[in-house]
Amino acid sequence: MRALAGLCLIACLAPLRGQDLASLPPYRPAAPVTGQIGIWGDDGMKTVVGYWEEGFRRFHPQARFAVTLKGSSTGMAGVYSGVADLALLGREIEPVETMAFAWIFRYPPGRIEVANGSVGAAGKSPAVAVYLHRDNPLGRLTLAQLDAAFGCEHRRGAAKARTWGDLGLGGDWALRPIHLYGYDVETGRGAFIRRVVLRGSRKWDWDLLTEFSGPDADRQIVAALARDRFGIAVASPAAATTEVKAVGLAEGPAGPYSTPTRADLIGRTYPLGRVVAAYVNRAPGRPLDPKVAEFLRYILSREGQEDVMRERDYLPLSAATAAEQVLRLN
Numbered sequence: 529m530r531a532l533a534g535l536c537l538i539a540c541l542a543p544l545r546g547q548d549l550a551s552l553p554p555y556r557p558a559a560p561v562t563g564q565i566g567i568w569g570d571d572g573m574k575t576v577v578g579y580w581e582e583g584f585r586r587f588h589p590q591a592r593f594a595v596t597l598k599g600s601s602t603g604m605a606g607v608y609s610g611v612a613d614l615a616l617l618g619r620e621i622e623p624v625e626t627m628a629f630a631w632i633f634r635y636p637p638g639r640i641e642v643a644n645g646s647v648g649a650a651g652k653s654p655a656v657a658v659y660l661h662r663d664n665p666l667g668r669l670t671l672a673q674l675d676a677a678f679g680c681e682h683r684r685g686a687a688k689a690r691t692w693g694d695l696g697l698g699g700d701w702a703l704r705p706i707h708l709y710g711y712d713v714e715t716g717r718g719a720f721i722r723r724v725v726l727r728g729s730r731k732w733d734w735d736l737l738t739e740f741s742g743p744d745a746d747r748q749i750v751a752a753l754a755r756d757r758f759g760i761a762v763a764s765p766a767a768a769t770t771e772v773k774a775v776g777l778a779e780g781p782a783g784p785y786s787t788p789t790r791a792d793l794i795g796r797t798y799p800l801g802r803v804v805a806a807y808v809n810r811a812p813g814r815p816l817d818p819k820v821a822e823f824l825r826y827i828l829s830r831e832g833q834e835d836v837m838r839e840r841d842y843l844p845l846s847a848a849t850a851a852e853q854v855l856r857l858n
Contacts, residue, residue, distance in 0.1 A: 555829035568606030569616035638810035645802030648766030
């Protein structure tokens with residue numbers, strides 16, 4: 529059974545390895561690493577961090593790791609208190625976390641992207657899909673249209689959308705009011721929608737929005753949409769049913785429109801994908817701690833991104849994105 533599982537894993541990963549990782553440079557140690565590397569942060573990254581530790585120690589057997597993964601909300605405290613060398617966050621850093629770090633050091637933390645979030649695995653930075661009822665004739669939306677429906681400030685420039693006619697539908701749909709379904713706006717995923725779709729606005733259209741929270745939120749959101757032909761919902765790609773459809777999404781009307789597939793999340797063409805980043809203490813104009821820099825170079829190498837793929841839920845960086853992060857690291 530173990531051999532069969534291994535063959536299945538290889539079969540699943542081989543197409544993506546050839547497409548996304550072949551042009552990544554292999555890891556080449558710059559200098560031997562000794563001493564301890566402290567890692568705090570996202571508990572969903574436990575398996576990936578274990579693979580990174582195992583792979584890094586093949587090149588640096590004297591390196592040691594102290595890993596404390598109790599959630600993204602704990603990661604930055606480890607860095608600004610000096611007990612961790614890097615924080616892994618499965619979400620964007622919160623302003624209060626940046627402020628706490630800057631209050632101590634008088635400069636912001638450094639940020640290096642290390643992986644893409646999952647397609648829809650719970651607790652592993654899943655992407656967000658935009659759903660319509662299966663009867664809805666629309667097949668795609670822009671972020672400006674979502675902002676027009678969900679928000680009140682409309683920082684993306686579109687006028688308020690209260691009916692389906694405002695989003696371009698005619699006939700019997702034109703005067704039908706839009707109903708909104710999504711996450712509790714105070715949750716991490718609610719904050720993600722606010723940051724990306726509403727461009728940071730906290731003024732949601734409360735009259736139209738029904739919020740859901742808790743571990744069953746995705747199923748409840750999609751179930752509510754399935755009962756409402758005139759709704760728009762945001763939920764996990766894993767929550768899809770035959771009663772609803774995920775629509776193509778784009779930054780603007782020129783496209784490209786995409787859905788949260790593995791390829792589009794790795795290629796960063798889908799606008800509601802998420803990222804895992806490492807935050808470090810790096811003073812402006814000064815190099816990063818050599819052992820931390822060396823570990824991050826391993827993560828951004830072909831071997832480090834293959835470790836991400838071994839975990840099967842998180843997605844690796846594309847070669848282009850990894851190269852951008854190496855430049856940022858250097």
